[in-house]
Amino acid sequence: MxxxxxxxxxxxxxxxxxxxxxxxxxxxxxxxxxxxxxxxxxxxxxxxxxxxxxxxxxxxxxxxxxxxxLGYALYKIKPGDTLYKIANQYSTNVYSITTANPGINPFFLNVGEEIIVPFGIDVVQTDIPYTYDVMEKDIQGLVMRYPFLVVDTIGKSVEGRNLYMIKLGEGPREVFYNGSHHSNEWITTPVLMKWIEQFSKAFAMDGIIRGYPARTIWEQATIYIVPMVNPDGVELVINGISPDHPRYNEIIQWNDGSTNFDRWKANIRGVDLNRNYDASWDEFKEMEESLGVDGPGPYLYGGPSPESEPESKAVADFTREHDFRLVLAYHTQGEVIFWNYRNLQPPEALKIGEMLAAVSGYTLAEPVGAALYAGYKDWFIKEYRRPGYTIEVGRGENPLPISQFEEIYENNEELLLLAALV
Ligand SMILES: [Zn+2]
Known part of the structure; x- marks a missing residue:
């Protein structure tokens, strides 16, 4: 810092x-x-x-x-303490302390024992540019107050940042949600992070969220979330690039001499991660020239080969290691849901897509142009013949202003619950 x-x-x-x-x-x-x-x-x-x-x-x-x-403090229990007293001191409640410390006996506190005291504020910040650093702190804060969350990494980015994965639930239906394949669509990361927080809050209280008992979802599904597939790119879009960065010259050149990266979708090597999967990838390569793409750049360059990038390879490997019933990839070009790929999707894909559209207010759509090729959901449908969706949230020029967050989150909270059960 x-x-x-x-x-x-x-x-x-x-x-x-x-x-x-x-x-x-x-x-x-x-x-x-x-x-x-x-x-x-x-x-x-x-x-x-x-x-x-x-x-x-x-x-x-x-x-x-x-x-x-981080949303919590560490507290060493003193003689005469009660959880109620500690909760008052930190403007929080006893329930959030017992959730964060599942081993604790409220009636027999061990003097000298260190406990986690979550503050009475939410962890996930949804009013700021959502950088990798902010996400890391939010993940730590969420895991400390909701120890039932499982956090892991599925790999590392080109520059060595962790590709974090958060797992919720213990049920047989495995689903996978991911965000920020495209760096200037980083608003999709706090959408997924906020949802993790809201769902965890409901589950901790054995409560109901949007009419769904959180426990039912927990028992029926296992939800894997990679909130930021492209952390290097997100960093570039939000904070720009310093002249002492080893790739400074080539990146500026790829960006047509500009230090403004608002239009940058690719990873730090100038590969568009959502054109880097093995689904009509060769066909897309043949089109690149007609799209004005002649190599690494802000968007649409599919890379030297499918899964050439550590980020897309990690996501594909992670997918291969699981038995996902359904996947959602979050993007921000319009308020639509793309649901098919070359008619390889299973028969139920349309019906599920209609349900997701109904709860979000988004329109089901068929991809056109470059969106027809080499995306994650395309590859998933091709490979597994199971339902895969690209959820395009928000409207306007990327990166969408964070002021759109509330509305976008509102549209997606139920969608993310429903997708675990269909
Ligand atoms: Zn996108």
């Missing part, structure tokens, strides 16, 4: 603004610009935490902020 001070801007500034606002400080706008208002809020936070109020976020201030970003 770099030191943040007045005059700076960036996704890390937005992250701090978002958390200060969430815990009650006066932040007028979560805009990633560290101005007077943000400085005042940082000073107030510092005063409340016994720090010198210089308005600069250095290591000590960050150390105090970080538990809020």
């Amino acid at each position: 770099r030191v943040l001070r007045k005059g700076m801007r960036g996704s890390d500034v937005a992250e701090v603004q978002s958390i200060l606002k969430l815990i009650g400080y006066n932040i007028s706008s979560v805009d990633g610009i560290f101005g007077e208002n943000t400085e005042q809020a940082v000073k107030a936070f510092q005063r409340n935490n016994g720090l010198s109020a210089d308005g600069i976020i250095g290591p000590r201030t960050y150390e105090r902020l970080e538990p809020f970003l």
Whole structure:
């Protein structure tokens, strides 16, 4: 974490603004610009935490902020403590503490034992550019408060970032959801992350979410989620590229000399991961030239061979290692659901697609143009003859503004529940 001070801007500034606002400080706008208002809020936070109020976020201030970003604190039990007392002290409730610490006996607390105390705030931040770092913190925060979640990695990106996988449920129906194959469609990552949080919350309370008993889904399905398939690309779109990056020159060249990466969909090697699967890949190669693609670039370059990239290979390998009944790949070009591939989809694919369309308000559609080739769901349908869908959320130019998040999430919460059961 770099030191943040007045005059700076960036996704890390937005992250701090978002958390200060969430815990009650006066932040007028979560805009990633560290101005007077943000400085005042940082000073107030510092005063409340016994720090010198210089308005600069250095290591000590960050150390105090970080538990809020993770959504929990570690607490060592003292003589005379009760969970109720601890919960009050942290503005949270006893139930969230017992959920986070399943081994604990509320009536016999062990003095000196360290427990996890989740704060009474949500973990997943949905009002900021959702970087890989933000996702990592959210995953850690979610696992600490919901220890029934299983977190693993399915591989690493070109630059060595983890391709995280979160598993929910213990049922026989295996389904797989993934987001951010395309880097400028990163808004799909917080949609999946927020859904993990909402579902976990419901399951922890043995509750109901959108009319679905969470326990039923947990017992009938196992849901595997890779929220960010292309973390290097997401980083490029959100934070740009530093001149000391080893690929700086070629990436700028591929991007036609521009340092603005809003249109970048590919991974860091300029390969469009959703044109890199073995489904009509050769045919697509023959079309590339007519699409103006002559090699690595922001989008539509299918790579030197199918699964040439570690990210697409990891997703394909992970798929081969499982017995997925259905898959969903999240994208953001329009409010449509693509459901078929060369008529290889199973007979029930249309009916399930209609159900997903009905609960989301999206339109079922047949792909046209480049979208006909080499995508993940195409490969899945071709390989397994099972239902696979590309869910295109939101409207407008990528990257979609995070202000669309609430509406997009609203449209997809039930879809993600239903897809585990159909
Ligand atoms: Zn896409």
